[in-house]
Amino acid sequence: MAELSNQLMALTVLAYLAAMVCYAGEYAFGKRSHVGRAAARQLVGAGAPVDEQVPVVAAGEKIGRGEWSGRIAAVLNVIALALHFGTLVTRGIAADRMPWGNMYEYILSATFVGSAVWVGVLLRRPILRHLGLFSSLALVVLLGAAALVAYTPVGPLVPALHSYWFIVHVSTVIISSGIFLIGAVPALMFLIKNGYDEGRRTFPYTLGKRVPTPAVVLERLTFRLHAFAFPLFTFGALIAGPLWAEASWGRYWGWDPKEVWAFISWIVYAAYLHARATPSVKRTVATWIALLGFVTMLMNLFGVNLFFEGLHSYANAG
Amino acid sequence: MTILDERPETAEVPPPRRVNPLWALLRNSWRQLTSMRTALVLLFLLAVAAIPGSYFPQTSVNREKVSQYYTAHPQLAPWVDRLGGFDVFASAWFAAIYLLLFTSLIGCVLPRLRDHARALRSVPPEAPKRLERLPQHAPARPGPQPPAEVANGLARTLRGKLFRTRVRELPGGRFSVAAEKGYLKETGNLLFHFALLAVLIGVGFGHWYGWHGNRILVAGEDQGFCNSITQYDDSALGPRVTAADLPKFCLRMTDFEATYQSTGQPKSFLANVEVKEGSGEYRKANFTVNDPLRLHHANVHLIGQGYALELRYTDRYGASQTKVVPFLPTDGMQTSEGVAQFPDVNIDPNTNQRDDRLQVGFEGVYLPTGGDDGSAVSKFPAENNPMLYLAAYRGNLGLDVGKAGSVYALNRGQISNGELKKISGDRPQALKPGQSWTLDDGTKLEFVGTRKYATLSIRYDPTQSLMLVGAVLGLIGLMLSLFGHRRRIWFVVSPANDQEAGGSVVEAGGLPRTDYPGFAAEFAALTGHAEEGKP
Numbered sequence A: 001m002a003e004l005s006n007q008l009m010a011l012t013v014l015a016y017l018a019a020m021v022c023y024a025g026e027y028a029f030g031k032r033s034h035v036g037r038a039a040a041r042q043l044v045g046a047g048a049p050v051d052e053q054v055p056v057v058a059a060g061e062k063i064g065r066g067e068w069s070g071r072i073a074a075v076l077n078v079i080a081l082a083l084h085f086g087t088l089v090t091r092g093i094a095a096d097r098m099p100w101g102n103m104y105e106y107i108l109s110a111t112f113v114g115s116a117v118w119v120g121v122l123l124r125r126p127i128l129r130h131l132g133l134f135s136s137l138a139l140v141v142l143l144g145a146a147a148l149v150a151y152t153p154v155g156p157l158v159p160a161l162h163s164y165w166f167i168v169h170v171s172t173v174i175i176s177s178g179i180f181l182i183g184a185v186p187a188l189m190f191l192i193k194n195g196y197d198e199g200r201r202t203f204p205y206t207l208g209k210r211v212p213t214p215a216v217v218l219e220r221l222t223f224r225l226h227a228f229a230f231p232l233f234t235f236g237a238l239i240a241g242p243l244w245a246e247a248s249w250g251r252y253w254g255w256d257p258k259e260v261w262a263f264i265s266w267i268v269y270a271a272y273l274h275a276r277a278t279p280s281v282k283r284t285v286a287t288w289i290a291l292l293g294f295v296t297m298l299m300n301l302f303g304v305n306l307f308f309e310g311l312h313s314y315a316n317a318g
Numbered sequence B: 001m002t003i004l005d006e007r008p009e010t011a012e013v014p015p016p017r018r019v020n021p022l023w024a025l026l027r028n029s030w031r032q033l034t035s036m037r038t039a040l041v042l043l044f045l046l047a048v049a050a051i052p053g054s055y056f057p058q059t060s061v062n063r064e065k066v067s068q069y070y071t072a073h074p075q076l077a078p079w080v081d082r083l084g085g086f087d088v089f090a091s092a093w094f095a096a097i098y099l100l101l102f103t104s105l106i107g108c109v110l111p112r113l114r115d116h117a118r119a120l121r122s123v124p125p126e127a128p129k130r131l132e133r134l135p136q137h138a139p140a141r142p143g144p145q146p147p148a149e150v151a152n153g154l155a156r157t158l159r160g161k162l163f164r165t166r167v168r169e170l171p172g173g174r175f176s177v178a179a180e181k182g183y184l185k186e187t188g189n190l191l192f193h194f195a196l197l198a199v200l201i202g203v204g205f206g207h208w209y210g211w212h213g214n215r216i217l218v219a220g221e222d223q224g225f226c227n228s229i230t231q232y233d234d235s236a237l238g239p240r241v242t243a244a245d246l247p248k249f250c251l252r253m254t255d256f257e258a259t260y261q262s263t264g265q266p267k268s269f270l271a272n273v274e275v276k277e278g279s280g281e282y283r284k285a286n287f288t289v290n291d292p293l294r295l296h297h298a299n300v301h302l303i304g305q306g307y308a309l310e311l312r313y314t315d316r317y318g319a320s321q322t323k324v325v326p327f328l329p330t331d332g333m334q335t336s337e338g339v340a341q342f343p344d345v346n347i348d349p350n351t352n353q354r355d356d357r358l359q360v361g362f363e364g365v366y367l368p369t370g371g372d373d374g375s376a377v378s379k380f381p382a383e384n385n386p387m388l389y390l391a392a393y394r395g396n397l398g399l400d401v402g403k404a405g406s407v408y409a410l411n412r413g414q415i416s417n418g419e420l421k422k423i424s425g426d427r428p429q430a431l432k433p434g435q436s437w438t439l440d441d442g443t444k445l446e447f448v449g450t451r452k453y454a455t456l457s458i459r460y461d462p463t464q465s466l467m468l469v470g471a472v473l474g475l476i477g478l479m480l481s482l483f484g485h486r487r488r489i490w491f492v493v494s495p496a497n498d499q500e501a502g503g504s505v506v507e508a509g510g511l512p513r514t515d516y517p518g519f520a521a522e523f524a525a526l527t528g529h530a531e532e533g534k535p
């Protein structure tokens, strides 16, 4: 089973990679066409009904290469997600427990959540499909890093992890981290698109040329993903975590490096929500704060596990 | 997200009245401090200030790591210490930031609480003159019923949907129905911020009135202890706790069960104990990792385990002493290091004088499962092939100098200045349980056997449960705040132009007061509903 899980993992990365290539194809061949303008018309405006249709390709009109590439990419993305799921399940069966007992499994699970949220967004708002390039890029990089620096053979849990809080705390933190991670994709795209719309024509902003989704929509998606993940993270990291720590170590909060970084992420995301609620702070500034939050999450996923030694034994890299 | 509701950042300065400049300065500073921008900056500062707390070892987390840091960076460490780097979360500058933040928070939420209390008592405002200017608008539609009846029907529907609703009669036989909903958003937001305050206060009180201590508890009735500050290897009482406040209880461990995977990874631990609270009787209890022993005003947590060695030394005069000394594990396989010190031995029964040159100490490594290769690392954490390797020292142990030395290592100073000499050979002596070792002066050390010990952390934090309640309320508030939406809807019902028929015309408008993508759908449903109400 463990072997199978490892093979599925390799296939998962390959599938995301393939999806990424096809998304890139859509990016390259797609025309900055009526799609964008139609979408803009439909989606702009606070409180306006958001039409969730893909602009229909008029009958008889040829489906372009970009469109095909994008459709294939979406299919590949769903396949990759299924493989990803398979990797987790086989891993869990091999270890006979929830597959999140060490850093490798933790990243595997968090990226799975991120990917699932992305596919969910994709199904509800097919118009956002082109963002897939960036989400699959992020997934390939994160999964690759997990396999290279954090791979741990299947093993049982240390006694400290024998607790139902293990399931509650780790699952909620994984889900919220996954959503935060994927939330960085529309955040980044918003900054690029917005910069392009404001007339910037230097490198990262030129990518905005082919982004059909209007900046406001990207911004709102960013907010909704973060607003959804924030209470979940609050519960997982700042309520369930301390509850477990109290039962296990006797203190609910001890400023162990992992706790410090969870605190930092929480504060940064709170700052993002504040900034977005403050009219005198520009939306671009707020979105930068969200990206900063993403960096702190990465720090907690990789940095803390690799650089600091703490009590969180499941955080040990293999 | 409130966009239209935002309090002005800095209120207009009132027209030139003669104000005391000091007062003006204070007032402006206060306004600055309680602005959202300042809150943002302070939040950032707090996040940045926490970073050193993960980079430098923290005294509160791991005292030993701090000592290691001192050894590794002898120049830098004192500076880090002076700047509070080893105690970031108790440092003055960290406190300054969060106290400012919380002052800002109080200054921010109190006026909002007042405004919100007012808003809760207010009635939904009059419909704007031109409903078609609103983000949502349903153009006038005729119906057969008279305006008053239609208006009341609409109001009933809206109240049923928990809108706060007000029907007003307008000139010309017209009626307006004004409705507002979503006050819970602000209520939740205030609840969340007050919960933050409550949690901070809880942390403070917990720190003042709490205490904790760590202790190694070796199995055996002779090794039990009763709760008192002197019984702890290391402990801390909150500023408002005195040694006399500690709850009375006694604890002794009957045995400790540990099971392992074949790889040596621990599978389970269980400490079986007898506990006596107050003046009661001893009763049996057990606890394990993640499942502490909860006593009245004290919780006993299992945070580690290891082996204690029972060693008997028989001196030149035939007197013997037995010591049970915990050895500290240095790896996952329970390779353990420790010492046994016998300062009060070789006392001449004739003179009753202790000879400082004849004290004895042993230092060594214990392997629960030793290999046949003679290597000094254990192969497995359970005792499959117990093996003890010891070196013997004689001389002045240096225990009386008044300096607290480690109980897990011999005094290095005494060894280097020659007062304490190694009397065994270069190779340590190997001993199995039950074996004895005769030293050069004919004295004898017997390795009687081992016992398990548990490392306990015993703690009490009086505000813990209250803080949990605060945190949960805060979370509820947060969700209400994030997912709630404030919105207003108006209907204007006018008599139909065709007076004979006695019908009416209904026009509707809606205003989302926060960014609320679902509002259009809700508005459509409500206005659709209004139509259905008509026969």
Ligand code: HEM
Pocket (backbone or CB within 6 Å): A267, A269, A270, A273, A274, A277, B001, B002, B003, B034, B035, B036, B039, B043, B101, B102, B104, B105, B106, B108, B109, B189, B193, B196, B478, B481, B482
């Ligand atoms: C202790 C630090 C603080 C934290 C962790 C915090 C956290 C949050 C969070 C997560 C939100 C988002 C809820 C929402 O958007 O509905 C929020 C909203 C808000 N906070 Fe704070 N806050 C803090 C301090 C402050 C301070 C000092 C102020 C006053 C200056 C303040 C004023 C507000 C306001 C006005 C909102 C409402 C934004 C809106 O209109 O939705 N907060 N806060």
